[in-house]
Amino acid sequence: MSPTMSSAMPPATTPLNPARIKQDFDTLGYVAPVRVMSADEAAECRRRLEDFERAHSDKLGLLDMKANLILPWIDRVTRLPSIHAALEPIIGSDLLVENVGFRSKAPDARTFVAWHQDTVYLKFEPVITTCWLALTPATVENGCLMVLPASHTWGDLPHKEARNSDSMLTRGHYIASEFDKTKALPMVLDAGEAVILHTAIAHASEPNRSQDRRIGMLIDFVPAWGKKLNGRESAMLVRGTDRWNHFDHEIPPEHDVGEAERARHRRAVERVVETFYAGSDRQPEALTGKARNVV
């Protein structure tokens, strides 16, 4: 096992204290930066991701959703104490991972993410708490995440979906009403650092105008006492215990892209798709395996 994800991993090195984490999350809708792993360890994750991409070029889409069911090293990242320590002041220590996906943005000066709120499609109580972990540095030049501080208090704004756009978002969604973008903040991160997001926060990202790809690993957490409001789903218990039985439990992968792993991944994604893609005729990448934004 690599030092990155071994159980001998050093404890969390988040520079923020628990009270500050809670205060920032509640008032601003985000917490950053949180040091999750070293830059070398992030580079190792990138190498593993790119090994998968080379070996399975026809299956890249599988990593768009529930990627932690496909590759054991991804599951191990979701169990890092450094991430859980940053989440504990917000949602406690009984933690389920609802989703993991990669957001790799090609240096094509074109692909972007429009302003949106994840709560329009993710209906959970409390909200999903997202850890956006930088596997490469995230800079203004390469299209780092942008957030609008305190926009998680606005409620859900109306969204529309764009067809044939260069959006990285599976449904191409964007906020369709007027809103104040003047206070947008870039989430500049070193490789191995993360931003923790309230899913109602308005966020976006500009095209990548650098020479290298920008890679984010998005991990959605929900406390075990939390609930999906529109149906039942499966999720992975990664810390503590689940005394609430609001989710069916997923099984950690043992083999890279194994047959059993693929079957379990498919079943889990199908259940997400029932609500996440409701009313859409789009084909989820995580089911077809075909990635839309190939880097």
Ligand SMILES: O=C(O)CCC(=O)C(=O)O
């Ligand atoms: O990685 C990015 O630039 C943004 C991704 C995002 O907002 C999302 O997947 O909801």
